[in-house]
Amino acid sequence: MPNNIYVLSDLHGHYDIFIKMLEKINFCEDDTLFILGDCCDRGPDSLKIYLYIQKFKNIHLIKGNHEIMMRDAFKVDDPTSSQRRMWFQNGGNKTCTSYHQYLHKQAFNECDYKVLKAAFYKMMIDYIDSCPSFVELNCNGQDYVLLHAGINPEKGLYDQTEEECAWMREYFFMSKGLDNKIIIFGHTPTCYIRQTSECFDVWYDPVYKDKIGIDGGLGTFENGQLNCICLNNNQVYVIKKSEMLLGGKL
Numbered sequence: 001m002p003n004n005i006y007v008l009s010d011l012h013g014h015y016d017i018f019i020k021m022l023e024k025i026n027f028c029e030d031d032t033l034f035i036l037g038d039c040c041d042r043g044p045d046s047l048k049i050y051l052y053i054q055k056f057k058n059i060h061l062i063k064g065n066h067e068i069m070m071r072d073a074f075k076v077d078d079p080t081s082s083q084r085r086m087w088f089q090n091g092g093n094k095t096c097t098s099y100h101q102y103l104h105k106q107a108f109n110e111c112d113y114k115v116l117k118a119a120f121y122k123m124m125i126d127y128i129d130s131c132p133s134f135v136e137l138n139c140n141g142q143d144y145v146l147l148h149a150g151i152n153p154e155k156g157l158y159d160q161t162e163e164e165c166a167w168m169r170e171y172f173f174m175s176k177g178l179d180n181k182i183i184i185f186g187h188t189p190t191c192y193i194r195q196t197s198e199c200f201d202v203w204y205d206p207v208y209k210d211k212i213g214i215d216g217g218l219g220t221f222e223n224g225q226l227n228c229i230c231l232n233n234n235q236v237y238v239i240k241k242s243e244m245l246l247g248g249k250l
Contacts, residue, residue: 009036009186012219013043037064041091
């Protein structure tokens with residue numbers, strides 16, 4: 001077993017906050033980190049996150065709905081497509097800007113840039129397709145399921161679709177989950193689950209005791225935060241977006 005197993009979610013392009021969290025938890029090569037999706041969109045540095053995490057065998061991405069929207073937009077590669085419109089309506093324009101900058105679009109003629117872009121699209125599509133919709137693991141005798149959004153409560157874990165794991169909301173977190181397993185999920189900011197705009201802390205299901213929500217609203221709210229939980233001791237680490245703003249990092 002690795003030294004520590006960490007879980008965080010919904011970075012939404014905030015690379016600096018992500019790196020600050022890795023420093024805060026003293027993340028090392030003997031640890032393992034699971035990211036529950038949505039590394040891209042809304043924030044400024046989506047591509048930097050993907051390029052960073054792909055360097056490490058001990059950092060694992062579980063695909064979220066924003067990865068799926070980006071992948072589907074890349075597959076059709078048509079600015080007028082419904083896939084592209086849906087992605088941009090959900091903050092994809094920020095990610096698009098970041099990869100144009102990465103590929104140095106202005107440095108190439110149109111034909112050469114199309115070739116370069118196609119290779120980049122294929123790399124990202126293959127990477128996202130390789131990411132699982134959920135991960136099962138055991139830590140200290142407790143079984144966990146890690147996924148982005150949730151499950152359809154009417155179906156077993158292995159019957160879930162990619163879309164259900166990436167898009168579920170109220171029906172999931174207001175229902176009983178899986179027997180003898182705790183589901184850790186992101187996707188829905190915890191302020192929405194609590195129905196308050198003031199609290200972005202980790203949410204523990206008070207009714208069924210079988211779910212933990214960790215999306216701190218980093219992508220959507222100026223007062224949002226990044227939550228990270230260590231499964232070995234259940235310690236929670238928090239970095240607030242406002243702290244980074246005050247430090248001049250964003």
